[in-house]
Amino acid sequence: MAGSLPRDPAPWAVRRDRALANPRLRANIGRVARRLAGARQQAYASYPAGRALRVAGRDAKRRAVAHLEPLLDQLRDQLSANGARVIFAEGPKEVADYIVSLAARRGAQRVVKSKSMLTEELDLNRRLAAAGLTVRETDLGEYIIQLLDERPSHILAPAAHRNRQEIAAIFQDTADRAGVPGPTSDEVGPLAAFARARLREEFLAADIGITGANFLVAETGTVVLVTNEGNADMVASLPPVHVVVAGIDKVLDTWEDLAAVIQQPALSGVGQRLSAYTTLISGPRAPGAEEGPEELHVLLVDNGRRPLLGGPYADVLTCIRCGACYNVCPVYRQVGGHAYGSTYAGPIGAVETPLLAGLNFLPELPKSLCTLCNACVDACPMDIALPDHFITLRRQQVDERGEPSTTRLTYRTWGRLWSSPRQYQRFLAWARRGQRFMMRQGRLVRAPGFLGGWFETRDMPPIAAETFHEWWARRASSPALSRSDEAPS
Amino acid sequence: MRWEALGGHYWESEPGAGLAQAVAAAADRLVERAPERMPSVLWWPGPAWAALAWKAALPAGRWAVTPVTGGGPMEPGALRSVAASAALGVTGAAWAAADTGSVALASEPGQGLWPSLLPPSHLILLRAAQVVPTLADGLRVMRSEGGMPPMAKIISGPSSTADIEGQLWVGVHGPGRVGVVVVTGPMPDDGGR
Structure with missing residues (x-):
């Protein structure tokens, strides 16, 4: 039977913005997390026996969960x-x-x-x-x-x-x-x-x-x-x-x-x-x-x-609540524990919460609070396969709940445009014509429609006036250029 | 031992007259004296230390000692309030582990844990033969001694917290000052536990 966990009624976007708009919380959480992560590394470095113990301890926990x-x-x-x-x-x-x-x-x-x-x-x-x-x-x-x-x-x-x-x-x-x-x-x-x-x-x-x-x-x-x-x-x-x-x-x-x-x-x-x-x-x-x-x-x-028990996520039950994965997680360091919306935060919380309470419970946790950077699995003393679980949970969520039609359309279109070189070239040429309306100080800062979300927190260099492929094609057709070392700018 | 690296105080002594001096020095170091108030001590190191002359170590003019020797001499409940108001608790130990700098105590007939918990300072009497190389060795000692005690604790330094802004603070609930007196060489009355 699915478990019952407390839940912050505020939606993810609100919890996220609340955390990100609180510089004191971010500074305090980041400082504590970095200090603890550093202390962990030093402890293992100065205590080689701790590394062998870690493996023995992991095996003991795994054996117990298996029986x-x-x-x-x-x-x-x-x-x-x-x-x-x-x-x-x-x-x-x-x-x-x-x-x-x-x-x-x-x-x-x-x-x-x-x-x-x-x-x-x-x-x-x-x-x-x-x-x-x-x-x-x-x-x-x-x-x-x-x-x-x-x-x-x-x-x-x-x-x-x-x-x-x-x-x-x-x-x-x-x-x-x-x-x-x-x-x-x-x-x-x-x-x-x-x-x-x-x-x-x-x-x-x-x-x-x-x-x-x-x-x-x-x-x-x-x-x-x-x-x-x-x-x-x-x-x-x-x-x-x-x-x-x-x-x-x-x-x-x-x-x-x-x-x-x-x-x-x-x-x-x-x-x-x-x-x-x-x-x-x-x-x-x-x-x-x-x-x-x-x-x-x-x-x-x-x-x-x-x-x-006995399933693909059984290793989650070997967690000893040490918090090592919290301390190294780039998402946790920014938003802190409250943004996760329930009891457990950090990578283990984002994985375990829906596993305990059901996939429809805070479904954003596996979806939106992980960058798949793998820092958590390196830090976890029990070697819990957290990044694998994030991917499997995401797949399971899509299989069970489906995705909004706009998301499907976006990825299908993107896939069509970028999966052959010819289409990709054509896409770039088209995007280059449009990008002059999307620039600020020489950087690409906006995009139309739902693509705009990507630029909310970042920018990128504009598409070059002449791409490498275009230069290469021009070089091949021009004997003068083919002898020169001139590279595209 | 790592005990000192963890913030614990450490003395060594031969058995005999030197031991009483070491206990006296340890008590002086561990207890912060308030003016015009004699510090109270809960002396409860268990039967293994029955021969130790605590009256010589903690003379009546300087310390108000409540000794617990043998079966409950006090009214029920009295012991707890003595522990709660003592400036120093003195206990024996079950074993100690060198690699983690830990000392283990077990509640047994004749040995309680309250002196290690409630007073602001805690002094542990330990025989050198009780020190084993690793924590795992110590846990094996505990297991080999027959049934498990109802409660045991492994102490690795003073009570501490980093819950306020991540700053380390010593002595939040348990004792902020802990010390061991390690007795080297055989005890005169050592039957070997």
């Missing part, structure tokens, strides 16, 4: 044996309903969360809030965008599109509403200190903690989380109930497989050998222990993933 169902059963059995409750959930509604009824049973009201792209995908915060629960994001970037009521613009740096002054303003606003002192300045230190103090209270008061999972190990029944801030540890160990919401694609077979892939999110994402915190959760607190949650619930969510 997903038995691994999920094993994971369920192992986690249950460890004392956790495991639930298979179809989509957003099942996940939200489960947590809401769990909260009702526990008399729980306050929920703290660490960053999870899956819960963004499920629009979980909105659903829980609608049921009367108070949900607090605790990753610093997620906290900022939650206060601003926005969605993440980068998978690792959700608030990458906002600057210090904007963040200080929303923190001050939050402080005023709570009647507490705001941040002492708009420097990073005081801003981080303000968030630390505010969120510390919420961690200690929370009734339920919700995290995602970076990996799930079937052999041991272990949930693995990686963070740099340490907030996932708080969410997982302070409230009396911990709920893990994880995609079924996160499962790995063995503990050895975990060892192979565990460094990849940090290496490929931020250029560290390992994140500051790797948290391994195998069950609720032991009897008699004081630390850790009384109850551990693990929700294994499909939301459109199972239909991809």
Whole structure:
């Protein structure tokens, strides 16, 4: 069954123009993306072992996705044996309903969360809030965008599109509403200190903690989380109930497989050998222990993933959400995450979103947000064949939906004019006669009708007064010219 | 070890009297003292360090130490608020990996993780024999020790974030200052874990 993802109601052209007309967003996103892409390259250069690990980790993920169902059963059995409750959930509604009824049973009201792209995908915060629960994001970037009521613009740096002054303003606003002192300045230190103090209270008061999972190990029944801030540890160990919401694609077979892939999110994402915190959760607190949650619930969510198993796009499910493809993508660097219109952005988002939610969902993603430059496949630690998927998805879209008649007519005409030398020469001669009306300062800047779109953002040199072919033909028929070295201008 | 390159503090010591001095030096370095307020310490390094004379390392006139030794001496819930208000948490370790500069902690009977999470500073006691070459070796150690602990964490440097304008900031949720004291040579009471 197709999954359900949130969707920006604005059409692509509006989302695109909104992003392109925001120079601050473009500068911030571009800077963060370039910095992370550079850090990734340096990390691999200074750590040769990381390259062999990458291949081993990729193979571990591929093996798991190839045998997903038995691994999920094993994971369920192992986690249950460890004392956790495991639930298979179809989509957003099942996940939200489960947590809401769990909260009702526990008399729980306050929920703290660490960053999870899956819960963004499920629009979980909105659903829980609608049921009367108070949900607090605790990753610093997620906290900022939650206060601003926005969605993440980068998978690792959700608030990458906002600057210090904007963040200080929303923190001050939050402080005023709570009647507490705001941040002492708009420097990073005081801003981080303000968030630390505010969120510390919420961690200690929370009734339920919700995290995602970076990996799930079937052999041991272990949930693995990686963070740099340490907030996932708080969410997982302070409230009396911990709920893990994880995609079924996160499962790995063995503990050895975990060892192979565990460094990849940090290496490929931020250029560290390992994140500051790797948290391994195998069950609720032991009897008699004081630390850790009384109850551990693990929700294994499909939301459109199972239909991809065994098919040509199955490698998409090996994505570890490192964001390396975002950081190198020339389209992402210009428009940022919001322009993609749903949860996942960058090359993987443009491919995965329609695969999860159906080809008619944001169909512009594979069509308009890729230049086929191949930078993403070079950066992807899992070697996901993103450019191939773009081409196949485009073909599938055309096969299933067809193309507007104007597009067909354009390409048919273009094909007829350019596919024989004689026709091509004739086209150039005709275009040269018309081009003097389309020039500015010696450049071709306009074209008639729908061809004009091409010139919206570029120009090109005019067609030469004498083309090479014409010069060659003239040279052949003129003995004087054939001895000269004169070349066409 | 890469630990220092990641922003962690590092001391080495022989077992015995020198160790108490190293722990004292580490605590002084890791804790920022506020005037007229004795810093509180949650001492919870687990049974492997029961023989360590913490009273010599953290004398009563300078530190307010809450030791956790053996089974829960405190009321339920008290431990958490002690951890939440401590200036320094002290724990043992399960293993450490040289190539990534990481130290692993496991929640076990007699060893909790809160001292590594809630205080602004965290000091880890580690035996040199617990250091393995690679992270994968360390994970194998964890697996070979029988059942998985309910919770374990691998720490690679201080808590950090780059969520505001991509600038690195240390100490956002977890401890901003982390240190290890590595004890070289055999412990007098080392039964070998």
